[in-house]
Amino acid sequence: xxxxxxxxxxxxxxxxxxxxxxxxxxxxxxxxxxxxxxxxxxxxxxxxxxxxxxxxxxxxxxxxxxxxxxxxxxxxxxxxxxxxxxxxxxxxxxxxxxxxxxxxxxxxxxxxxxxxxxxxxxxxxxxxxxxxxxxxxxxxxxxxxxxxxxxxxxxxxxxxxxxxxxxxxxxxxxxxxxxxxxxxxxxxxxxxxxxxxxxxxxxxxxxxxxxxxxxxxxxxxxxxxxxxxxxxxxxxxxxxxxxxxxxxxxxxxxx
Amino acid sequence: xxxxxxxxxxxxxxxxxxxxxxxxxxxxxxxxxxxxxxxxxxxxxxxxxxxxxxxxxxxxxxxxxxxxxxxxxxxxxxxxxxxxxxxxxxxxxxxxxxxxxxxxxxxxxxxxxxxxxxxxxxxxxxxxxxxxxxxxxxxxxxxxxxxxxxxxxxxxxxxxxxxxxxxxxxxxxxxxxxxxxxxxxxxxxxxxxxxxxxxxxxxxxxxxxxxxxxxxxxxxxxxxxxxxxxxxxxxxxxxxxxxx
Numbered sequence: 001x002x003x004x005x006x007x008x009x010x011x012x013x014x015x016x017x018x019x020x021x022x023x024x025x026x027x028x029x030x031x032x033x034x035x036x037x038x039x040x041x042x043x044x045x046x047x048x049x050x051x052x053x054x055x056x057x058x059x060x061x062x063x064x065x066x067x068x069x070x071x072x073x074x075x076x077x078x079x080x081x082x083x084x085x086x087x088x089x090x091x092x093x094x095x096x097x098x099x100x101x102x103x104x105x106x107x108x109x110x111x112x113x114x115x116x117x118x119x120x121x122x123x124x125x126x127x128x129x130x131x132x133x134x135x136x137x138x139x140x141x142x143x144x145x146x147x148x149x150x151x152x153x154x155x156x157x158x159x160x161x162x163x164x165x166x167x168x169x170x171x172x173x174x175x176x177x178x179x180x181x182x183x184x185x186x187x188x189x190x191x192x193x194x195x196x197x198x199x200x201x202x203x204x205x206x207x208x209x210x211x212x213x214x215x216x217x218x219x220x221x222x223x224x225x226x227x228x229x230x231x232x233x234x235x236x237x238x239x240x241x242x243x244x245x246x247x248x249x250x251x252x253x254x255x
Numbered sequence: 256x257x258x259x260x261x262x263x264x265x266x267x268x269x270x271x272x273x274x275x276x277x278x279x280x281x282x283x284x285x286x287x288x289x290x291x292x293x294x295x296x297x298x299x300x301x302x303x304x305x306x307x308x309x310x311x312x313x314x315x316x317x318x319x320x321x322x323x324x325x326x327x328x329x330x331x332x333x334x335x336x337x338x339x340x341x342x343x344x345x346x347x348x349x350x351x352x353x354x355x356x357x358x359x360x361x362x363x364x365x366x367x368x369x370x371x372x373x374x375x376x377x378x379x380x381x382x383x384x385x386x387x388x389x390x391x392x393x394x395x396x397x398x399x400x401x402x403x404x405x406x407x408x409x410x411x412x413x414x415x416x417x418x419x420x421x422x423x424x425x426x427x428x429x430x431x432x433x434x435x436x437x438x439x440x441x442x443x444x445x446x447x448x449x450x451x452x453x454x455x456x457x458x459x460x461x462x463x464x465x466x467x468x469x470x471x472x473x474x475x476x477x478x479x480x481x482x483x484x485x486x487x488x489x490x491x492x493x494x495x496x497x498x499x
Contacts, residue, residue, distance in 0.1 A: 003354045014342055071338040078303050078334075079355050080327040254266075255305040 008093030018097040025105025039115040058133035066141035125197040128235040135242035193238040262311035273458040284435040289455035331401035337392035339380040346376030359399040366394040446478040
């Protein structure tokens with residue numbers, strides 16, 4: 001396992017993509033801190049970018065990497081190595097490099113400028129979000145036979161979770177606005193990892209007061225330790241379920 | 256050593272393998288031949304665990320291949336088209352394989368030296384010609400002195416000198432009592448190497464016997480003529496090769 005992980009990481013380091021991604025995040029964070037002195041506001045603007053860019057990179061890059069390492073996997077699969085180890089070697093390699101890129105790129109400036117609890121929750125939810133989208137990327141890559149279609153499927157996932165889902169959610173809330181929807185929307189939010197991360201962050205930033213009664217209700221739920229651990233737990237489920245299905249399919253796949 | 260019981264594999268509607276039953280023993284070299292698309296590579300991939308058969312079981316030394324991957328310790332495989340990570344050098348690929356199979360302390364580097372691969376060790380895989388890649392594949396298949404060697408079109412793409420070196424090595428290993436499975440379309444190459452023949456057609460075992468029996472049976476002294484003879488035979492003849 002460590003041997004395979006070593007070669008996957010070596011390959012990723014040569015790729016330079018992770019390095020470019022780190023640099024981009026670092027410059028972005030640094031620039032935003034230069035624009036505004038209020039760390040809370042910076043984290044808020046950072047959140048909006050992070051919630052778009054991190055899922056996009058975390059879903060497209062692993063798919064490309066999976067197909068570029070196909071030769072390597074073929075070579076490993078005829079050796080006395082379990083398929084699960086080949087799979088997790090790839091997953092952990094990509095996940096490690098993307099999470100490290102995020103933590104270095106965003107984390108170092110955030111810690112430097114002292115963004116406090118909001119900064120920490122940005123780092124935690126950004127990392128969990130990265131892992132969830134890497135899982136979804138592996139699901140797309142394992143199920144589809146060729147690279148182009150897998151990238152297409154990955155982009156569809158991303159568009160669905162960033163745009164389509166929110167549109168549908170707004171429509172539901174608007175149409176049924178006469179009914180008490182707090183608990184239902186809470187469940188609906190949990191069905192989208194990006195929304196989940198956004199709500200966790202917004203409520204750390206005390207902007208929930210702008211959201212009226214619903215905001216107060218969410219503050220009550222997500223603001224509590226229980227609510228925070230439940231939502232982090234749901235994000236972890238978002239990592240594990242696609243990963244489980246991807247692994248199950250990979251174990252039975254014809255190479 | 257390798258027992259194949261009732262293997263069937265479908266790719267969509269295409270039946271690539273239909274009820275294959277074979278027993279392959281140590282000390283024999285089996286020539287797996289058949290027209291393009293007759294299921295040779297699929298059968299090999301089933302043995303290696305790259306393709307999961309629809310029905311049936313495969314045992315290597317009595318261990319079912321579906322239970323544990325450890326049986327692959329006993330196998331050296333040379334693929335038809337060796338594909339390697341583009342960015343790695345020849346030396347890195349060889350070191351990586353050694354690191355992945357740490358239980359073999361002494362490596363058989365005969366072919367590595369014969370093909371003069373150490374002089375190319377700093378070259379990236381992507382810069383190598385098709386023939387040089389085949390040399391790397393061959394050297395890797397023999398590197399761990401496995402008891403079973405599965406060679407898919409081993410001499411295709413190799414120059415005459417390399418091809419002779421590889422054939423000598425195969426004969427040498429066969430004499431040591433290893434089980435060798437070779438697919439090839441170059442029947443003149445097989446003539447010197449194999450002891451038994453397995454002829455696949457449309458996913459079925461059309462004919463299986465020792466070379467001597469085949470030549471007696473068809474009355475031909477040369478392998479290509481004998482094969483041409485069995486290709487024309489309409490009925491399926493499946494003779495056990497247990498009496499060598």
